Amino acid sequence: MNLALWIATGLLAVVALGGGVTKMFVPGAKLAAAPGGGWTADFGAGFVKTLGVLEFLAAAGLILPAVLGIAPVLVPVTAVCWILLMVGAMITHGRRGETGFVLLNLIYLALAAFIVWGRLVLEPFTG
Template structure:
């Protein structure tokens, strides 16, 4: 994969996860329920933990490669985000929210592209 295209996908994916993570970390569960019905199934602390995982994953997609410090952390962060999105998709399926599952699937695919691209670059 072209490294420029990989970088674009990586940055867009990180921005999306950072935004989602910050929202879950800073908004009360009641406010999130307006657009995210799935939060009804989780406690406020669990929603915040999901947000923290998304934010840390976003940071992990960018900083290691940007700073050239432990660049192998980038595919690990991407893999963690893929697993997070698999969990999100399962939650939506369980709740019968198939249309709401689309963003989780798209973000999961983007994170998988970052994982594959960086694993290939690092020859993992």
């Protein structure tokens, strides 16, 4: 189970890192023209970049506390925060009629829920 949790955590961290870097560094017009990025035209650049920073921090929060052995309880806490972020993403994409992206966000939410459950109940970090 520990291996499955690490795989799920790694996958989610890669998703968070990719989304964060994209939102932080890709110009707004290019981001809005990308598939699933149309929502960014409805929000200010500062908001989109802030989401990017949060996603970047989520990637770090999913991996670094456990790898470094410093406050590993932050891994499931970060996963809970990711769940909240995905609820917002699902609402945003749902309002735009982008059901494919709603389903994708639901998958990310399920991965995060698995990490929370796994790290708090099934295989908590010890130490």
